[in-house]
Structure formats: C-alpha cells, structure tokens
Amino acid sequence: MSTTTTPPATTTPTGAELVLEDVQLGHPDGPPVLGTLDLRVAPGEVLTVVGPSGCGKSTLLRTLAGLLPALGGRISQDGRPVTRPDADRALVFQHDALLPWRTVRANIELPSAIRGVPKDERRRASAEWLERIQLSGHAAKLPHQLSGGQRQRVQLARALAGRPRAVLMDEPFGALDAHTRSGMQDLLVDILGASGATVIFVTHDVDEALHLGDRVALLAAGQVLTVPHPRQRDAAGASATTALRRRILASL
Template sequence: MTADTTRAATAQGLRLTLRGATLGRTGAPVLDGIDLDVVPGEILAVVGPSGCGKSTLLRTLAGLLPALGGEVTEDGAPVTGPRAERALVFQDDALLPWRTVRANVELPLAIRGVGRAERRARAGEWLSRVGLAEHAGKLPHRISGGQRQRVQLARALAAGPRAVLMDEPFGALDAQTRAGMQQLLVEVLRGSGATVVFVTHDVDEALFLGDRVALLPGGRVLPVPRPRERAAHTDPVTVALRREVLESLTPLS
C-alpha cells in the first residue's frame, strides 16, 4: 500500500449536519425543519415510507440538490456542491459499459489527476478487497449484478472519500447476494474512517448495517445494539427496536 493510499484509508470521516433544514425542490419541499447530526465514522441507516424524502436527503448531502432553507454542513462548513470527499453510490451500478472493471474503478482517480501507475495500483487493491481481482479486465456486461455492485463499491472507496452516501445500493439484488454485500460493506469499511449514510427500505438491513437508524420524515435517531451479528435479530432489545422502526413506516397520506 502506498503512502497516499494509507492516508486515504485512515482519513477521518466527515461530520454531516442538518439544522432546521427544508429539503426538496422549489415549490415542492419533502422534508421541513429537519435536524440531523451524522457522527464521523459511523454508519447511519436512514429508513422511512416511500416518498418521505430519503433520496432527497442523500442528494442534498451529496451537494446535488441545494437546501431550500436551514443549514446543511460538513465539518461545520456549508455544503455548496459535489466534492470528491463525498462519494455517492446508487441502486443502479452506473458503471460505464465501454470501460473495463479496472478502468471503471480508476475513473474517479483519473478525474482527480492521480497518475496512471498509482491509479492502477489502487484499483487493483480495491478489486482484491471486494473479491474481483480476476475480473479486472472484463467489461461490466460480462459479470453478474452482485459483482457490478462490488465494482461500484470499489470505485466509490478507491479515491478515499471521507463520506459515502448510499441510496438503496443492494435493493435490486436477490436475498443471498444482498446478505453477502451487506457483510462485504461492513468488512471493507472497517478501518477506513469514512462516514456512511445508507438509505434503505429494508428494516433488517438497516438494523444490521447501521450504528444508528434515522427515521424519516421526522428525523428521530435510534441507537442500534451491538455486536453486529445476524443472530442478534432474535435478541429482545433488537426485536423491540425492529417493532419501533416498523411502526414508523406508516405510508404518507
């Protein structure tokens, strides 16, 4: 691992904060007066009924959608637009079909002006971490949906972002592949220092991945008991938390 990669891997996560924020598009706000503080280095899972503003929240934190009111900050500074330190991961893998797996992972590094040798080394390292080193030379259509999501994860993390914003990235995967991706996410984030905001409609996914769970539209945040184990879903505390989260998912009128 190079010195540059080591620094990227150990960078402290961003603190992402909303204070009295109104989010949405002009004339069509979907979240009003929301307060939320995402702690550096945590995984904050965000759940809520369809149409409550989960994706809007994520795009606002990514700098793609300006707030209509209130404050949205990173480490105390206003979020005014996209930045390389905030990576966005979608449900659609969004890989460029004409670029190989390796070239897709290298893309954000190339945009940042990283030299070719360093790009190749860092892309190779991350493809190894997500178990796809042997597929580096393939085009995206030659690998499975779960593998494409692994490529997207490697691409997002290769540039060493301080925050990773994930919009239901595993929603289109089958149950077995989804469980594997959840475990992989936890493993590859371990030690990275990155702050993660993970939007999902799956309560069990939120409770497995999240250090805390934010309930929209109100913004109430609940701590998740640990250790992070699949068997923990039968623990009475986790059962009660799951019930509380499910009760918050009443469809919006």
C-alpha cells in the same frame, strides 16, 4: 460480528461530520418533502435511513452530496457549508452507474484519474481493490459481462478508491437477491469498518438498517434511534433488537 481487515492504504479517510440545521428538503420548483430536519452524523458513524416512499430519503442524499440545494436551513461538513459536489462525499446508487465503455479496472480507477493520480499508482490501488472485492480475474471485462452483485462490488470499490470521507448510499443492494445482498452487506461492513468513512445508508429493509447502522433515522417520524447491536447478525433475535424492529415497523 464480522471480522474487519485493513483495506488498501489509499482508502483510509477520516470520517466527516455532517450536520443539518433547520433544513427543508425538496426540489426548487416544489414544496418541501418533510418538515424541518435537524440531524448530526458523527465522524465515522454509520447512519441508516428508513421511511415510506416519497418521504425524502433520496432527496436527503442528493442534498448532502451537493447535487440539490436545500430549500431552507443549513447543511455543513466539518463546519463548512455544503453548496456543491465534492470528492470528499461519494454517492452510491441502487443501479451501479458504471461507465459501460470502461473496463472493471478503468471504472475503479476513474476517481483517481480525475484527480490526476499517476497511472502506476492508480494501477496498484485498483489491483488491491480488485483483490479486496474478489474480482481480480475480471479486471479487463466490461460491466455488461458481470452479474448484478459483481457490478455493485465494482461500484463500491470505485466509490471508496476515491478516498471519500463520507459515503452516501441510496439503496445500493435493493435489486439484489437475498444471498447476494447478505454477502454485499458483509463486504460493506468489512471495508467500512476499517476505512473510517462516515456513511449514510438509505434502505427499505428494516433488518438491513438494524444490521448496518449505529443509529437508524426514521425520516418521516423525525426520530433517530440507537441500534443496540450494530453489525452483529447473531443479535437479530435479542430482545432489544426485536423491540427496536417493532418500533421502526410501527413508524412505517
């Protein structure tokens, strides 16, 4: 298992409980993309979500983020209805979505700046994050001067610098090469293992889902399966893990 270390003090949230009850997902002018969905994500849990294209994975994240209303049912965070975006829930995309005119440091500081955190405090926190993601020497660069993996590290730091209690990740490593992707998975495990944040992570990669998730949600099949050895790469060949991999692949 990856060794976890303590992240910067400004990134230690308590995970949120997210609950969907009789929820129908879809766009306001279209039909539901799924049948009725019931799901509870426990505080601090990492739930990975897999399913075929078009089954509603990204729609689920945007609905949980408060960007898209559910067509029916109830979505709540810690018992309170989710009706709009909130700083408690950070959304991380496959494409880094960094502001191209802001430096690496300024991108990381953006959530804190929006909240009105004093500049000195923002600067201390961003310096810690830059060290954490191994980009201390790149603070003054613009996003176009970084590699894809470096930009994703900055996006991850920016999301977590805002101290969210839930992190909603939409295939954030899907465009990366295999080596960089593996490194980003390890970085995510290292940071989130100590942060306490609840994570919902959408992916097309079954092995990624099994490595990162405490549970795997098969969205189209309406099933949620427990991962026997989450975040243990050396357990990939274990009989329980291979059996679960076969079950997930069959569902796809």
